[in-house]
Amino acid sequence: MKILSVASEVYPLVKTGGLADVTGALPLALTEHGVAVRTLMPAYPAVLQAVEKPKKLADLGKVFGEEARLLSVMHQGLDLLLLDAPAFFNRPGGPYLDQTGKDHPDNWKRFAALSKVGASIAAGLLPGWRPDLVHAHDWQSSMTSVYMRYIQAPEIPSLLTVHNIAFQGQFSAEHFSALELPPHAFMEAMEYYGTLSYLKAGLVTAHAISTVSPSYAEEILTPEFGMGLDGVIATRSDALYGITNGIDAAIWNPSNDPLIRSGYTATSLKKRLANRKALAEAFGIDDDEGPLFCVVSRLTWQKGMDILVEVVDELVARGGKLIVLGAGESGLEAALLGAAERHKGRVGVSIGYNEPLSHLMQAGSDAILIPSRFEPCGLTQLYGLRYGCIPIVARTGGLNDTVIDANEAALAAQTATGIQFWPVSAEGLRQALRRAFRLYHDGKSWTQMQKLGMKSDVSWGRSAARYAELFRSLISKGP
Numbered sequence: 001m002k003i004l005s006v007a008s009e010v011y012p013l014v015k016t017g018g019l020a021d022v023t024g025a026l027p028l029a030l031t032e033h034g035v036a037v038r039t040l041m042p043a044y045p046a047v048l049q050a051v052e053k054p055k056k057l058a059d060l061g062k063v064f065g066e067e068a069r070l071l072s073v074m075h076q077g078l079d080l081l082l083l084d085a086p087a088f089f090n091r092p093g094g095p096y097l098d099q100t101g102k103d104h105p106d107n108w109k110r111f112a113a114l115s116k117v118g119a120s121i122a123a124g125l126l127p128g129w130r131p132d133l134v135h136a137h138d139w140q141s142s143m144t145s146v147y148m149r150y151i152q153a154p155e156i157p158s159l160l161t162v163h164n165i166a167f168q169g170q171f172s173a174e175h176f177s178a179l180e181l182p183p184h185a186f187m188e189a190m191e192y193y194g195t196l197s198y199l200k201a202g203l204v205t206a207h208a209i210s211t212v213s214p215s216y217a218e219e220i221l222t223p224e225f226g227m228g229l230d231g232v233i234a235t236r237s238d239a240l241y242g243i244t245n246g247i248d249a250a251i252w253n254p255s256n257d258p259l260i261r262s263g264y265t266a267t268s269l270k271k272r273l274a275n276r277k278a279l280a281e282a283f284g285i286d287d288d289e290g291p292l293f294c295v296v297s298r299l300t301w302q303k304g305m306d307i308l309v310e311v312v313d314e315l316v317a318r319g320g321k322l323i324v325l326g327a328g329e330s331g332l333e334a335a336l337l338g339a340a341e342r343h344k345g346r347v348g349v350s351i352g353y354n355e356p357l358s359h360l361m362q363a364g365s366d367a368i369l370i371p372s373r374f375e376p377c378g379l380t381q382l383y384g385l386r387y388g389c390i391p392i393v394a395r396t397g398g399l400n401d402t403v404i405d406a407n408e409a410a411l412a413a414q415t416a417t418g419i420q421f422w423p424v425s426a427e428g429l430r431q432a433l434r435r436a437f438r439l440y441h442d443g444k445s446w447t448q449m450q451k452l453g454m455k456s457d458v459s460w461g462r463s464a465a466r467y468a469e470l471f472r473s474l475i476s477k478g479p
């Protein structure tokens with residue numbers, strides 16, 4: 001089975017969030033299921049620097065008026081097709097934001113170009129290789145199925161995976177005429193309250209839709225979580241699936257992770273202490289017996305970071321320590337830095353993106369706090385489970401599906417792997433922390449949870465099997 005995945009970020013080449021982890025790991029996990037994935041992504045400068053000797057595969061002439069060609073290269077087991085369109089992708093800044101943190105003004109055109117080329121590949125642009133199905137991810141490639149339906153390749157099935165419905169690719173309707181679509185595509189697919197919505201257009205035109213956990217698949221049907229698209233999704237509920245993400249268990253493996261100070265397994269948890277010591281040095285905090293809580297996150301409202309700020313004082317007053325790694329909204333960054341200033345030696349904050357440090361934090365902290373208001377799947381709780389870093393999570397989306405709450409029944413049955421709380425509020429998180437302190441000081445229950453978490457299957461195995469099954473059923477159903 002041949003799949004074309006179209007993605008705006010792919011780990012380890014470019015990553016701004018969980019999307020990249022999925023698009024980087026899923027193709028590798030799918031090979032075991034007889035699925036061969038080729039991934040189309042933009043040739044950002046960082047990508048061209050990282051890959052070795054890409055081959056020119058096709059000259060695309062002009063795409064939306066700009067020179068473009070397609071390169072191919074294998075990189076760490078990934079079969080990549082790189083859209084090399086320098087006017088769109090060779091520029092400073094990140095994949096979506098410029099150096100000042102503002103959206104690139106032509107994002108509407110850059111990602112329509114990616115999608116349009118994806119549709120051309122689906123239609124047979126590459127001699128000798130045509131996908132059986134196209135898999136798009138989020139708004140940045142959700143226009144692929146739009147071009148497939150209206151321009152070419154309506155016969156090839158497509159799946160759109162929504163990693164986060166909060167990001168919708170909404171643009172001014174005045175760009176429609178430049179998208180090279182037939183006029184009726186505007187009302188049928190693209191129009192959203194007088195604007196263009198790339199995600200909505202993908203939701204309407206893809207053969208099937210999936211999200212990254214079963215709970216989130218249900219949640220986005222409601223006004224509270226649907227972010228204005230719940231009505232659209234409701235019309236597609238017969239084609240809506242929820243498949244929980246896995247993690248790359250080779251990269252995230254505490255027994256041989258080169259990014260941590262001391263490797264360990266579920267039977268040598270004491271070795272985690274060397275990692276805790278390394279963290280104390282890195283963050284300038286005390287290395288004492290109190291539980292060490294960590295946060296690795298975008299610092300945003302979605303992630304409940306304002307709620308975290310509200311509970312820091314109590315966390316410290318109870319003898320805990322907190323380390324935070326992340327970047328995001330400036331007010332939240334400032335509030336967390338302020339907390340670190342107030343609680344020297346007890347709270348440490350590192351603003352920025354730091355992959356190696358994120359590994360060490362999972363390996364040396366006692367618990368990871370994830371107070372998200374909504375969470376399509378979430379990966380950091382899965383890393384936490386695998387690393388014996390107890391996840392303390394809001395009961396929402398994928399957090400709900402992957403962490404088993406340490407209520408009395410679960411503790412007695414020895415199935416608990418973390419702590420869930422609800423409602424998602426400062427009081428909810430405070431209650432959860434109080435439970436965490438109790439369990440931590442009890443010692444036995446804590447270790448039991450660590451061991452169970454480390455045993456739970458968070459790898460891609462099962463999820464990849466479900467994707468393969470879904471691909472198969474969509475292909476056999478036909479257009």
Ligand code: ADP
Nearest residue numbers: 017018297325326352353354355358378379380
């Ligand atoms: P989202 O995609 O909504 O940001 P996820 O939990 O699905 O949230 O994925 C976040 C990914 O990004 C995880 O792999 C996490 O470890 C990583 N991450 C987030 N912030 C940082 C950071 N500041 N430094 C390193 N890794 C980070």
